[in-house]
Amino acid sequence: MERHEIEIFLTLAEELHFGRTAERAGVSQSRVSQTIAKLERRIGAKLFERNSRRVALTAIGRQLRDGIEPAHRRIQEEIARATAAGRGVTGLLRVGFSGAFTSHLILRATDVFSVRNPGIELRIQQVPMSDPYGSLRAGDVDLQATELPIDEPDLTVGPILISQPRALLLPAGHSFARHASIGLEDLAEMTLLTVGGTVPDHWREHHFPRQTPTGRPIPQGQAIIHWEDVLSLVLAGKGVSPVSVAGARYYMQPGLAFVPFRDAPPIEYALVWPSARETAKVRAFAQSAHEFTRSLGGPARVIDAL
Structure with missing residues (x-):
């Protein structure tokens, strides 16, 4: 035959x-x-x-x-x-993620990548939100899916994989939990959790601002190191935290509420890797993940399709 x-x-x-x-x-x-x-x-x-x-x-x-x-x-x-x-697409490739729904996407994308590249051994691991680029720079991961914005001269930002509307995670008993939506100005009336560690100032200000668009101060709460800390602190009434709307699917539990922002930019995740250690297998994974995202309807629809 x-x-x-x-x-x-x-x-x-x-x-x-x-x-x-x-x-x-x-x-x-x-x-x-x-x-x-x-x-x-x-x-x-x-x-x-x-x-x-x-x-x-x-x-x-x-x-x-x-x-x-x-x-x-x-x-x-x-x-x-x-x-x-x-093509040089062999050996070990270590891929990082920073949250539950990014891990879900990365795991699905690695399944597709493995079929196309059977010579690659893939290792998936979480990176701490308090040190978002430390694992990359230390060589512990080769690339990762992480939150934008990224303004690091030694890092290459690849395709955007996820783009989700922004919401606020707050205790179910909070007065704003009953609102259909909230605005960034409303944060002046709450205590906003923040992030500790070595997070860049521009990133922290984008996600956990110190003042509203009109300049009103936003009360700052406890600095978190791990994402899991956010859920327990919000449940305890110690503060509120911005999340993506998709977070409700992964983190919703009794005592929590997710209220969408009406005037905040979306939360976006992209692949990023050290420019000096870009390899054929890194480029191949980025391309494969980008194509997989497009097959599910693009960054704005990928979570709904998973």
């Missing part, structure tokens, strides 16, 4: 539909029919039972599929592995 015959046969055995097989194989439907008819003449037996309503494998068709599919899959894997090696 020639390669195109094997691929058309196996695709039809999976789809059991001539039109979808033709679309996947990039050929006409008549070409699919001709290829299968040619195989059946060569083998001397029907491989598919077909009528106007259904297509099904015959017993001999199932035997042929079961015999050649594992070998074909192994050949494809070896071709992909050799191609990846030729």
